[in-house]
Amino acid sequence: MLFIGCTSDLDVEPGDPNAFLDSDFYSDPSAYREGLAGVYANLSLTGTNGADNSNIQGLDAGTSQYGRGLWNLQELTTDEAIWSWENDPGLRELNRNTWAADNVVLRGMFGRTMTSVAFANEYLRQTEESVLDSRGVDGSLREDIQVYRAEARFLRALSYYHMMDLFGKAPFVTEADPVGAYQAPEYDRTELFNFIESELTAIIPDLKDPLQNEYARADKAAAWMLLAKIYLNAEVFTTEARYSECLSFCEQIINSGYSLAPEYLNLFKADNDQGASRNEIIFPLVSDGITTQNYGPTTVAINGQVGSKELNGENFGVAAGGWGGALRVTQQFSETMLNGNYNEDTRNTIILADRTINITEVSQKDQGYIVSKWSNRTSTGETGSATEIVDTDFPLFRLADVYLMYAEAQIRGGGGSASLAVEYINDLRTRAENPQRIGVSDLTLDLILNERLVELYWEAHRRQDLIRFNRYTGGVYNWSWKGNTPNGIAIDATKKLFPIPEASLAANPNLTQNSGY
Incomplete structure (x- = not known):
């Protein structure tokens, strides 16, 4: 497995995939760092033999890529994106909210997420105190390993967070459980929530301080962000409101040294791992056209946003x-962008061309507007290192989201300052060159939901946001092709969760299916 940061310190040369599980691998002190790189790598890579290879049997590389699976489930199931090629397995059902337990995209995300858990568990087994004692590991390396272990536990908590959000349950396994044909018990949302909360709280002291770790490695701010996320959505996950805790962790992140990049669109370019973008992106999923090749969310977004009639890919370096x-x-996405509040706003990247705003047939690729948010060009206009698989990293967590989370938690009764919430939203509008400013009287949940769409679209947040705002299921808010009709219809509340894949149920009798499937 190969993981690339901004230096070559985390390079792991591809080799025998079983070496990661072999104690001989750890005979070299540098292997502990390389082993951690392997755990991180699962967020970007799908196998050891290139971007077209998957180490999950029966799935192609695109279907089983972590970030792409997350993007598909959080975006294609909402008002933010329509996938034109509906003959691609599983995607028609996501477009139309008609998925079932045999959907291959769901299987890919479930499998990849649990693979991340398995990699983290194995790394933790290989770095337990007794194991390190038996290998004579001491001194500064022992101290480094304590940090590495905290990062591996963060990655495991991140994976369980996505399982909790998407599927509402997970087979629960830790480093204390046996390796092999072990049928893990099922944890429900509340149990997963409690585990994630306790894990993050336990590891924070051992993580590096904010902005003190290498790029793309977790620091304290990443853990605070994940805690803020679970608290923001706690009413959905556990029925108990935790907005004050969400706001508290948002404050810690805001005061930790991260800062807004001066130019919004530079956050989504090929060199977003450098400069001012680096100081806003709290935790990314990495991509590189040569060394960390993957058919992940940024490769999908950049190649996918090219218009069928505009043929404008060269503008984006593809x-x-x-x-x-x-x-x-x-249509509903476009109307939000074009309704007067965001006409003058650099976040509004809709390309107005000879197209209809509505999509009457998904197969008619010339219908519906396209956007130009993502790019495989650098902030200085240079093309990335390849022309399909891109260099652009995916900002899973960034500071602008924290600003909006603070404002939402404040409105929902989490404490804090309404005037400060207004200031944060106006900071985002100022950066986007939006001439309209808001006051405290404008601060509503509807405004927050719109601001989240405009600021964060195509960053894998929308499904979770719509569910939290009670706009996803039912008929309060319908969008094009919701419920499999051009104008959209209500969908059942059971769609707030995805089904447990059939293959996973067959493999583990402890797992139970979600209601409605």
Whole structure:
């Protein structure tokens, strides 16, 4: 496995995939760092033999990539994106909210997420106190390993967070459980929530301080962010409101040294791992056209946003035709961007061309507007290192989201300052060159939901946001092709969770299916 940060310190040369599980691997002191790199690598890579290879049997590389699976489930199931190529397995059902337990995209995300848990568990087994004692590990290396272990536990907590959010349950396994054919017990949302909360609280003292770790490695701010996320969504996850805790962790992140990048669109370019973007991105999923190749969310977004009739891929550093108009936005998304509040706003990247705003047939790729948020060009206009698989990292967590989370938690009764919440939103609008400012009287949940769409679209937040705002299921808010009709219809509340994949149920009799499937 190979993981690339901003230096070569975390390079792990591809080799025998079983070496990661072999104690001989750890005979070299540098292997502990390389082993951690392998755990991180699962967030970006799908196998040891290139971007077209998957180490999960029966799944292609694209379907089983961590960030892409997350992006598909959080975006294609909402008003933010429509996937044109509905013959691609599983994607038609996501577009139309008609998925079932045999959906291959769901299987890919479930499998990849639990693979991340397995890698973290094995790393923790190989770095337990007794094991390190038996190898004679001491001194500064022992201190370094304590930090590495905290990062591995963060990655495991992150994976269980995604299982809790998407599936509402998970087979629960830790380093204390046996390796092999072990049928893990099922943890429900409350049990997962409690585990994630306790894990993050336990590891924070051992993580590096904010902005003191290497790029793309977790620090204290990443753990605070994950805690803020679970508290923001706690009413959904456990029925108990935890907005004050969310706001408290948002304050810690805001005061930790991270800062907004001066130019919004530079956050989504090929060199977003450097400069001012680095100081806003709290935790990314890495991509590189040469060394960390993957068909992940940024490769999908950049190639997919190229218009079928515009053929504007060269503007984004990819082939002129991109992926042939694979992605468009819904009428409701476009109306939010074009309703007067965001016409003058650099976050509004809709390309107004000879297109209809609505999509009457998903197969008609010339219908519906396209966007230009992502790019495989650098902030200085240079093309990335390759022209399909991109250099652009995916900002899973960034400071602008924290600003909006603070404002939402404040409105929902979490304490804090309404005037400060207004200031944070106006800071985002100022950066985006939006001339309209808001006051305390404008601060509403509807405004927050719109601001989250405009600031964070195509960053894998929308499904979770719509559920938290009670706009996802039912008929309060309908968007194009919701419920499999052009104008959208209500969908059942059971769609707030995805089903447990059939293959996972067959493999582990301790797992039970979610209601409605």
